[in-house]
Amino acid sequence: MAKIDNRNIESHLKEKRVFKPSREFARAARIKTLAQYQKMWRESIRSPEKFWAREAKELMWRAPWKKVLEWKPPFAKWFIGGKINLSENCLDRHLLTHRRNKAAIIWEGEPGEKRTLTYQQLHHEVCRFANVLKRNKIGKGDRVIIYLPTIPEAAIAMLACARIGAVHSVVFGGFSSDAIRDRIQDSGAVAVITADGSYRRGGIVPLKKNVDDALRERSTIKRVIVFRRTAADIHMEEGRDVWWHRELEYVNANCPPVALDSEHPLYILYTSGSTGKPKGILHTTAGYLLGIYATTKYVFDIRDEDIYWCTADVGWVTGHSYVVYGPLACGATTLMYEGAPNWPEPDRFWRIIEDHRVNILYTAPTAIRAFIRWGDEWVKKHDLSSLRLLGSVGEPINPEAWMWYQRTIGGGRCPVVDTWWQTETGCIMITPLPGAVPTKPGSATLPFFGVDPAIVDLSGKEVGPNVGGKLIIRKPWPSMLRTIYGDKERYKKQYWSEYPGNYLTGDGARRDEEGYFWIVGRIDDVLNVAGHRLGTSEIESALVSHARVAEAAVVGRPDELKGQGVVAFVTLKANVDPTAALKAELREHVGKHIGAIAKPDEVRFAEALPKTRSGKIMRRLLKELATGKTVTGDTTTLEDFSVLAKLSGAEE
Ligand code: WT7
Numbered sequence: 001m002a003k004i005d006n007r008n009i010e011s012h013l014k015e016k017r018v019f020k021p022s023r024e025f026a027r028a029a030r031i032k033t034l035a036q037y038q039k040m041w042r043e044s045i046r047s048p049e050k051f052w053a054r055e056a057k058e059l060m061w062r063a064p065w066k067k068v069l070e071w072k073p074p075f076a077k078w079f080i081g082g083k084i085n086l087s088e089n090c091l092d093r094h095l096l097t098h099r100r101n102k103a104a105i106i107w108e109g110e111p112g113e114k115r116t117l118t119y120q121q122l123h124h125e126v127c128r129f130a131n132v133l134k135r136n137k138i139g140k141g142d143r144v145i146i147y148l149p150t151i152p153e154a155a156i157a158m159l160a161c162a163r164i165g166a167v168h169s170v171v172f173g174g175f176s177s178d179a180i181r182d183r184i185q186d187s188g189a190v191a192v193i194t195a196d197g198s199y200r201r202g203g204i205v206p207l208k209k210n211v212d213d214a215l216r217e218r219s220t221i222k223r224v225i226v227f228r229r230t231a232a233d234i235h236m237e238e239g240r241d242v243w244w245h246r247e248l249e250y251v252n253a254n255c256p257p258v259a260l261d262s263e264h265p266l267y268i269l270y271t272s273g274s275t276g277k278p279k280g281i282l283h284t285t286a287g288y289l290l291g292i293y294a295t296t297k298y299v300f301d302i303r304d305e306d307i308y309w310c311t312a313d314v315g316w317v318t319g320h321s322y323v324v325y326g327p328l329a330c331g332a333t334t335l336m337y338e339g340a341p342n343w344p345e346p347d348r349f350w351r352i353i354e355d356h357r358v359n360i361l362y363t364a365p366t367a368i369r370a371f372i373r374w375g376d377e378w379v380k381k382h383d384l385s386s387l388r389l390l391g392s393v394g395e396p397i398n399p400e401a402w403m404w405y406q407r408t409i410g411g412g413r414c415p416v417v418d419t420w421w422q423t424e425t426g427c428i429m430i431t432p433l434p435g436a437v438p439t440k441p442g443s444a445t446l447p448f449f450g451v452d453p454a455i456v457d458l459s460g461k462e463v464g465p466n467v468g469g470k471l472i473i474r475k476p477w478p479s480m481l482r483t484i485y486g487d488k489e490r491y492k493k494q495y496w497s498e499y500p501g502n503y504l505t506g507d508g509a510r511r512d513e514e515g516y517f518w519i520v521g522r523i524d525d526v527l528n529v530a531g532h533r534l535g536t537s538e539i540e541s542a543l544v545s546h547a548r549v550a551e552a553a554v555v556g557r558p559d560e561l562k563g564q565g566v567v568a569f570v571t572l573k574a575n576v577d578p579t580a581a582l583k584a585e586l587r588e589h590v591g592k593h594i595g596a597i598a599k600p601d602e603v604r605f606a607e608a609l610p611k612t613r614s615g616k617i618m619r620r621l622l623k624e625l626a627t628g629k630t631v632t633g634d635t636t637t638l639e640d641f642s643v644l645a646k647l648s649g650a651e652e
Contacts, residue, residue, distance in 0.1 A: 029435025
């Protein structure tokens, strides 16, 4: 058991299983052994500029850089003096090779349509749409809101912006008009690119109407470009709104990429802060491109012949980095799917994998836990033998969910890469390399090249093995956020003030005796039970390891004796009865797996847990419920409002 220290987060859950990369996989991989990874990692930390310069040479530059890094904490500039264009790297670069007739995007709509765009075709569409932007007086440095479903046009719009140096800000298609309005206001955007609607679980989401509502009051928006997706009846505002397909009639496909400064802003992506207004995370061109290029190459060990599928929506950073930019920068084939995983039935993902012979699957723990809940019979109906690599991102993955993913989806033959990163980091930071690093279920394992993470206590001192603390990054990296748009002070305060010169991730973690990282959850969610600081993920994982549990969320509530008591919200697998006996059993189960200190004071069964639109459990809301309060905080990012009503009406 870990040493008890009131200031630090304790860690009790010990996972013993280790999975070595198979000899076959390792032999074909870019990085083949742990020793090779370690050597390269050490070099990358000793001389990051040399490492990144070598990787950067694989990209296409318009003018060479003069200096790799200028670091005036907390402000970094990478590849100073260099000129580059991200869309040229994702498109034109491949037209010079055999890749020009290869599928760049394979897309499947929720209703079932299929489309394939080769690199040549995608290039053609991007050039034409970039000319549409210019025709509508959108130019370099202008901010453009993209509010589209996960359809090829979302990628086309992003790449077209990048081609002319316009700065995009993608707003997730599930967000409301208020969210659009706030983002327009904060970014000062001049245009919105949207669709007449999008399909979701068979219904139509009224995207254009949401945009109309967001534009009711005076705003900076001069133009709205509307793609026809559903043929729904919509309002077109004279003088402001134009149709995507009509605009294309006026342009040709000749649009040379603009040579942009390395540090030219590429996009702003808003992420909800724990309090207050959303933060506009700003990413710039060369460093971001390099980060997503290098990680896609090494982490997914991507091959020309692969069909790669990241299931994220383009509205999240994962959709930016690993649906669109990363795979295209690598010249890979990226699969895009528009809809829900359980539409029309819970086997949609497995059907897609079978139909398209997908080789690499990258998805989220929340989806994996839902699949477990829906039952293995949906998986067994399909041939998943094309898969060769699996990835996970977004939350700590519970060891039992990891095991299920590895066995039931991966057939025991695919490496699982559990990748830790954030909107702010731009690309994957802590991750196994699939041919080199032995994996342990629930651990994101070791840092990527050039990444220097550490776990520190309150005084900033690095803690020893298996002691919990705060996760920080000690060196700048190319794809790091450059600022919070329009708010330098918040950027400094939020990420760099606690341990000056070091980036604060906001996550709690521990390292085991082999240096493996185990993320225990957001620092804000940490519980303090009788002087013991416990991360949420370990108690949750202990609950999920019980055969009848599908998902669990743990929060603290004030307790006179212990400071905080542990309340567990638990969803059960299909056809399990929510009995009092089972509650008692679950308490004992946690006691056995972690220790008496972590035993929930109360177990509440729920039909579903409140999640953000990106699938993260909203523990903040559960905390309010656990203390008997009604939910008052911001719920705009909540996926399904009926969940809250059900929870507050829940028994006890
Ligand atoms: C937060 C970042 C990374 C893109 C999608 C989410 C949590 C993310 C993992 C992982 C444990 C993870 C962290 C992080 N997280 N990946 N593999 N293991 N936790 O981006 O919305 O910016 O969220 O997600 O808490 O800080 P995001």
